[in-house]
Amino acid sequence: MNFYKRSATRLVSFSQAVFRYPLSTLCFFILVLLTILSIHSDNTIYYSETLTMLIGGIAAFTGQSIYERFFRNSRLIRLGIYIVVIIFTSLYYWLFLKNYTDINTVIYIRSSALISALTVAYIWVPSIKSKLSFSTSFTTAFKAFFTSMLFSIVLEVGMIAILGAFSFLIYNVDYKVFIDLSVVIFGFFAPLYYLSYIPLYPINENVLTEKDKQAITTPKTLEALVSYIIIPLLAAYTLILTLYIITNLSGQFWNDNLLEPLLVSYIIIGFIIFYLSERIDNKSTFIFRKYFPEILLVISLFQTIASLLKINQFGLTHGRYYVIMFGVFAIISSIIYSFLQNKEVYVPALFISLSIISIIPPIDAITVGLNAQINFVEDVLRKNNMLVDNTIIKNEDISLTDREKIANSIEYLYNTDGVNRIDWLPNNFDIYYEDFENTFGFNNYDYKFLSESDNPDFESYTANYAEVRLNENETFSVDTEKTAQFVYVSINNMGYESIPEQNLPFDFNDNAFVLQVLSDDQTFTVNVLNDQNEEMINFDLQFLLNDTFEYVPKVQQMSDEDLTFTKENDRGTVKIILESLVTYADGTYSGKMYVFVSLNN
Incomplete structure (x- = not known):
């Protein structure tokens, strides 16, 4: 009986979420519809439109949290907030998404930052000038997310x-129906089920309902997990980083790119555990929050x-932009927690502000990264006399360090649509084809075969x-005057x-012959x-x-005599x-070669 009662309660909560978040419900419904249309269409994929609906749905429930915190019971303001959300989402689509047919790096980075800012704002808004702490709101949202998932x-x-x-047993169902089912569950049911777990803020602490108490309470399982498993693991991880x-400090640390993604993940995970631990009162969490x-x-x-x-060394990219941004966020947040009162209010606001800054041109991560990389690669090219009067001059003799810089920058610009901004490229x-070598005079993968060395040019x-x-x-x-047979042969013994x-048959003076090429693991002959x-x-x-x-990490162009x-x-x-040959240790x-056969009469 309790099972049916709880199921009915959750069903009522789900339906209440639909009415509580009508614009989000509409956006998620359209998202599911567009995704299903894309699945069943052979030509049209609604990437940008689907992403727009996702952003619209998140922006709508963030707007709803603003309404509930500051303007509750004012239907006119609620309507105004929804109109602002619709205008904002439409502008984002027209300015940043409309001209793209798929989700590339530029869209992914910008949209991820926006979604992160909106999500944190949704959690943060109920705690502004309220008895409700941000850590309580965060824990509630954290629980809701994993419960809904x-x-x-x-x-x-x-x-x-x-x-x-x-x-399998009755009637064969098209595999696309299974995909449709997943889209409906994770595109419509999951987000609304998540929203159904969020209480109606602000909460009067003296008259909490049982549902609200359950929503904001930290489960004993989560307390044990955070206190006795996650915090010790994070402490060990911190010790290793330190x-x-x-x-x-004397050398490798300043040139090691590996720590950059580790730092970002450390900051994110650290703050998640920090906010979860604020509502857990024991020695483990106390020491963690203190240090x-x-x-x-x-x-x-x-x-x-x-x-x-x-x-x-490598120029600024959007990735390094975000590493530095997260570093600045962590430094300022640490100072806030060390010296300021009401510290929880400022840290989420700082995160939201930095996230928004990172997507607003011309100071956004993508624009700054593109401009920085264009300037960086042009400086390297000019240093090697490869960029003269806005024209590329091939140079296959530049150092391997500069090859790496040029290759990395051009690859970055290519993956972020930055090559369209460069008029000196063809x-x-x-x-990914021969354009790079034809343009710059060297292969863009040569440097990747190098190992770490103290010599920056890896000459040895x-x-x-x-x-x-x-x-x-x-x-x-x-001279083919006496040639009985000429063939162009590809050879390969790799997997x-x-x-x-x-075996290539040919005739000479009315006699039959066979040109045989053997290229296996034990034999490489022409007979x-x-x-x-x-x-x-x-x-x-x-x-x-x-x-x-010679085994060297570059293509050796040689004369026909050699x-x-x-x-x-x-x-x-x-x-x-x-014509070409690649041999490995x-x-x-593998390779290609011309074979000329001359026979004596």
Whole structure:
């Protein structure tokens, strides 16, 4: 009976959430509809429109929290807030989303920052000038999120099991229906079920309902999890970070990019645990709350300085922009918790402010990152005399450090649509094909084969491969007057792409012959066989895989004379001209070559 009563109560709460958040309900419904239309459409995918509805739904329930906190019972103001939300969402779509057909890096970064700001604002608003603390509101939202996700996952598994059994036993169901079901559950049910767990703030603490008491109470399981598992784990993690910083202050720490994502995750997780622990009264949480701000201040200060120094080495990107922003947030927040009263009010406001700053042009993360990288790569190009009168001059002899800087910057600009802002790049520039090497004169992956070294140019480093090619800037000719057969052959002994044996028949003086190319793990030869399958010429090319070419981390462009090899006997001649060849230390190889066969009468 209690089960049915609780189920009925949750169903009533869900329906109340629909009426409490009508604009959010509408946005999530349209989001689900657009997603299902995209799933069942062969040509039209509503990426931007779906994201707009997601942002609109979150903005709408954030607006609802403002109404409930400051303007409750004023329907006119509630309508005004909804109109503002609609205008805001529409402007965001027209300014930032309308011209994109998919979710790229630019949209993902900007929209993620906006969603984060709106979500924190939704949690923070009820605690403004209220007896309700931010940590209470945060804990309530935290519980609601994971409860709604758990219910949604259970519902998803159950519905898929039922639908799967029906499809298997009775009537075959299109697989897209299963996807539709997931979209409805996680796109409509989950967010509204989450909202149904949020009490109507502000709460009069003297007349709490049982539902409200349950909503704001920290469960014993969560208390134990935070106090005796998560805080000790975070303390151990903090100790490792601190020891790493202390032991590497003399060098590696200032050049190590690995700590940047670790710092961001540490700040986020640290503050989540900090707010969850504020409503838990025991020795473990007390010690954590007392020392966490000071420790965070030290770690954030060192890492922010290191990130600022890395700008000179690799330039500023949106990723480093956010690392520095989170570092500034952590430093200021630590100071606030150490010296100010009513500290909870300021920290969420600081996070929201920095998040909004990071998406408003021209000081947003994307714009700042693009402009910084364009200036950075132009400086490197000019230093190497590769950018003259706004024209790129190829240079394959620049240092590997500068190659890495150019390749990283161009790849960043390509992935963030920044190449469209550069007039010295060719039209329709594509970094993943030959455009990069044709433009700059060197391969954009060479530097990635390098290991760490104290020498910034890695001059003493030996790669585990050799790659040679015919010089594309030189022409060559071959006398084919006595040639009986000419073929262009691809060779490869690497995994499933291997071509172990190729037999190419040809005729000469009314006699049948076979040009045989063997390229497996043990053999690399070119043979000429007669019609009796007797070997007339055997050219063993195994020497090309050993010490013929130097193992260096770059493409070696060579003349046709250096890449021409000949085998001659009394029956004829086989001449090989390598167009390209890559050999690896493990014995694998691939390439392309011209084969000329001359036979004696």
